[in-house]
Amino acid sequence: MSIATTLTQAPVVVDESKCIAEKGCTVCVDVCPLDVLAIDMLKKKAFMKYDECWYCLPCETDCPTDAVKVSIPYLLR
Amino acid sequence: MKRIDMEFDIVVIGGGTGGPMAAVKAKQQNPQLKVLLIDKAHVKRSGAISMGMDGLNNAVIPGHATPEQYVKEITIANDGIVDQEAVMAYAANSFDMIQELDRWGVKFEKDETGDYAVRKVHHLGSYVLPMPEGHHMKKILYRQLKRARVEITNRVVVTRLLTGADGEITGVMGFDCRTADFYVIRCKAAVLSTGAAGRIGLPASGYLMGTYENPTNCGDGHAMAYHAGADLANLECFQINPLIKDYNGPACAYVTGPFGGFTANSKGERFIECDYWSGQMMMEFYNELQGGNGPVFLKLDHLAAETISEIEHILHTNERPSRGRFHEKRGNDYRKQMVEMHISEIGFCSGHSASGIWTNARGETSVKGLYAAGDCASVPHNYMLGAFVYGRLCGQNAADYCGGAAKGCIDDGAIAAEEARIGAPLARSEGLTPFQIEYKTRRLVNDYLQPPKITRKYEIGLRRFDEVREDATAMMATNPHELMRAMEALSILDCAEMAARASMFRTESRWGLYHYNIDHPERDDENWFCHTLLSRDADGRMSVRKKAIEPYIVPIDEEERTAYQRLRVERSAAAA
Ligand SMILES: Cc1cc2nc3c(=O)[nH]c(=O)nc-3n(C[C@H](O)[C@H](O)[C@H](O)COP(=O)(O)OP(=O)(O)OC[C@H]3O[C@@H](n4cnc5c(N)ncnc54)[C@H](O)[C@@H]3O)c2cc1C
Ligand code: SF4
Numbered sequence: 001m002s003i004a005t006t007l008t009q010a011p012v013v014v015d016e017s018k019c020i021a022e023k024g025c026t027v028c029v030d031v032c033p034l035d036v037l038a039i040d041m042l043k044k045k046a047f048m049k050y051d052e053c054w055y056c057l058p059c060e061t062d063c064p065t066d067a068v069k070v071s072i073p074y075l076l077r
Numbered sequence: 078m079k080r081i082d083m084e085f086d087i088v089v090i091g092g093g094t095g096g097p098m099a100a101v102k103a104k105q106q107n108p109q110l111k112v113l114l115i116d117k118a119h120v121k122r123s124g125a126i127s128m129g130m131d132g133l134n135n136a137v138i139p140g141h142a143t144p145e146q147y148v149k150e151i152t153i154a155n156d157g158i159v160d161q162e163a164v165m166a167y168a169a170n171s172f173d174m175i176q177e178l179d180r181w182g183v184k185f186e187k188d189e190t191g192d193y194a195v196r197k198v199h200h201l202g203s204y205v206l207p208m209p210e211g212h213h214m215k216k217i218l219y220r221q222l223k224r225a226r227v228e229i230t231n232r233v234v235v236t237r238l239l240t241g242a243d244g245e246i247t248g249v250m251g252f253d254c255r256t257a258d259f260y261v262i263r264c265k266a267a268v269l270s271t272g273a274a275g276r277i278g279l280p281a282s283g284y285l286m287g288t289y290e291n292p293t294n295c296g297d298g299h300a301m302a303y304h305a306g307a308d309l310a311n312l313e314c315f316q317i318n319p320l321i322k323d324y325n326g327p328a329c330a331y332v333t334g335p336f337g338g339f340t341a342n343s344k345g346e347r348f349i350e351c352d353y354w355s356g357q358m359m360m361e362f363y364n365e366l367q368g369g370n371g372p373v374f375l376k377l378d379h380l381a382a383e384t385i386s387e388i389e390h391i392l393h394t395n396e397r398p399s400r401g402r403f404h405e406k407r408g409n410d411y412r413k414q415m416v417e418m419h420i421s422e423i424g425f426c427s428g429h430s431a432s433g434i435w436t437n438a439r440g441e442t443s444v445k446g447l448y449a450a451g452d453c454a455s456v457p458h459n460y461m462l463g464a465f466v467y468g469r470l471c472g473q474n475a476a477d478y479c480g481g482a483a484k485g486c487i488d489d490g491a492i493a494a495e496e497a498r499i500g501a502p503l504a505r506s507e508g509l510t511p512f513q514i515e516y517k518t519r520r521l522v523n524d525y526l527q528p529p530k531i532t533r534k535y536e537i538g539l540r541r542f543d544e545v546r547e548d549a550t551a552m553m554a555t556n557p558h559e560l561m562r563a564m565e566a567l568s569i570l571d572c573a574e575m576a577a578r579a580s581m582f583r584t585e586s587r588w589g590l591y592h593y594n595i596d597h598p599e600r601d602d603e604n605w606f607c608h609t610l611l612s613r614d615a616d617g618r619m620s621v622r623k624k625a626i627e628p629y630i631v632p633i634d635e636e637e638r639t640a641y642q643r644l645r646v647e648r649s650a651a652a653a
């Protein structure tokens with residue numbers, strides 16, 4: 001096996017106490033143009049799965065419970 | 078990887094700006110037709126206008142400008158290399174489109190009398206119409222799509238076009254970026270509206286998705302048009318933009334210019350007459366950066382507090398609303414200091430410059446049944462309203478074409494080949510990652526292709542792209558999302574090579590910084606007053622040829638012809 005796992009701090013954070021993915025919400029996952037958000041199937045909460053964010057904000061704007069917070073990715077902050 | 082077969086009359090590829098308009102207009106033109114709008118993202122929030130737009134950059138509104146004036150302005154701004162008939166087709170339909178958008182609920186700025194509040198940003202005429210409430214754009218388009226009963230498929234990445242015995246369009250292929258299901262969609266006509274190729278170069282920040290363009294727009298449309306046999310025009314006329322350093326988004330001079338903001342050097346002095354983005358403007362920007370007077374800034378700190386609040390309201394709620402939080406983190410305050418600007422990486426974009434899939438004034442490409450609208454096509458300086466106008470033209474003309482077209486034969490060999498190409502990275506458990514292939518390609522683009530262009534560097538660049546192409550045959554993907562990045566990396570490689578080959582062909586300098594060629598520093602109208610067309614030759618290699626400029630319908634006199642070559646402010650030229 002020649003594949004490494006390199007960690008990175010995600011610029012998008014979901015407040016799990018506010019996220020209502022367990023009730024079937026997938027809004028942020030649906031709207032993200034880069035398709036980098038996903039629902040954690042065990043926790044039933046949204047999270048950022050891929051560090052490929054355009055800091056465009058539909059996820060934050062469209063979330064019905066204000067659970068998503070987007071920061072500018074560290075490399076260009 | 079399941080195979081899914083579908084059948085439509087028209088498939089519109091890319092549901093950003095021009096795409097939704099094309100789909101709605103095709104349906105309105107002929108409601109009997111089955112029209113599919115397909116996007117790799119979600120049409121509700123996809124493309125350049127995902128969060129709205131600051132304004133119209135090129136509105137041609139009676140009382141403020143005439144179509145003839147506009148055609149003249151763009152001809153001059155683009156150093157004469159335009160198909161004026163195609164620019165005129167935009168200009169003549171511009172006002173009608175604004176009125177239709179207005180009826181649909183798009184809010185444009187108006188004055189006390191109810192007239193559109195047009196501002197002057199270009200060198201000669203007035204064409205900028207602000208949209209302070211422009212963030213509803215996508216919602217309004219989505220409503221029209223539903224009303225027109227356009228079918229929508231989201232999260233399917235289109236990768237190749239199918240052509241029939243006469244080279245005509247017979248279908249499109251792609252895959253679902255969440256399930257990797259393979260799609261084969263038969264159709265009679267297709268409209269490409271996949272946006273700019275905005276992911277060819279590497280942003281100076283090193284962050285792959287820190288691009289000016291929405292990173293979904295990585296040149297897939299350019300690559301699939303090329304592989305289907307289409308001509309691509311003037312690719313050496315790169316897109317390079319003046320942007321907020323690191324943030325890599327517009328500041329934007331079009332918004333702030335009319336309020337009194339301007340581009341300044343480190344001494345706070347204005348050094349360009351006109352902030353309208355042209356190759357010549359970018360050349361002055363580059364000279365200032367290189368000439369010891371940099372960094373270059375956007376200067377607003379001389380403006381009144383209420384003016385700055387108004388500017389902030391637009392810049393921080395619209396288009397790229399994260400501009401505000403970027404400035405906050407940096408401690409940038411428009412009231413107190415100038416904002417550092419920089420030159421972007423290269424791309425193809427007719428919205429801003431002139432490079433893209435060749436189309437005529439009807440939106441037709443050189444492939445029968447294939448149309449292109451917006452940033453991926455070739456009508457220069459078309460911006461958002463151009464994407465809408467050409468979206469409409471393409472939709473209507475594609476609908477009419479379908480009426481007379483028979484269903485073409487499907488090439489099963491091409492389908493099998495594409496299924497194998499898409500399936501390959503998923504089948505490997507070892508190899509290079511899409512990230513590695515993409516990063517290296519884009520880093521090489523910066524090293525060897527970013528202007529000033531030098532032939533020797535371009536030769537090395539081409540050799541290195543070949544090596545990466547070879548490496549890419551061992552690319553792996555562990556899931557459908559990574560597969561999307563893998564296939565995108567291959568489009569990026571195709572675009573990088575096209576950028577190099579087109580640039581090496583044109584042995585002169587033109588369009589300011591966009592095609593500043595060190596080995597041929599002068600503009601050479603005698604040999605190069607022409608378009609260039611790149612296409613695939615019989616052996617499957619890239620070839621480039623000249624195409625004569627179509628006869629002008631709006632004559633340009635000698636004095637006007639050089640207006641954009643005199644952008645440097647006299648005072649700072651004397652001081653330098
Ligand atoms: C940050 C920014 C600011 C701008 N500001 C202004 C302004 O103030 N005024 C102005 O007039 N213009 C402005 N422009 C230009 C204007 O937004 C564009 O010219 C216009 O929106 C382009 O429309 P389009 O349809 O060509 O591309 P887009 O709207 O970008 O749509 C392209 C679509 O294609 C999809 N796609 C790409 N590849 C594939 C594939 N392989 N399969 C399926 N789908 C695919 C994408 O997901 C996307 O939805 C700006 C552009 C940017 C990026
Ligand atoms: S939109 Fe908000 S509530 Fe819905 S899944 Fe995303 S974070 Fe959770």
Ligand code: SF4
Binds near residue numbers: 032036056059
């Ligand atoms: S900011 Fe944009 S790219 Fe980033 S996660 Fe949100 S929607 Fe996706």
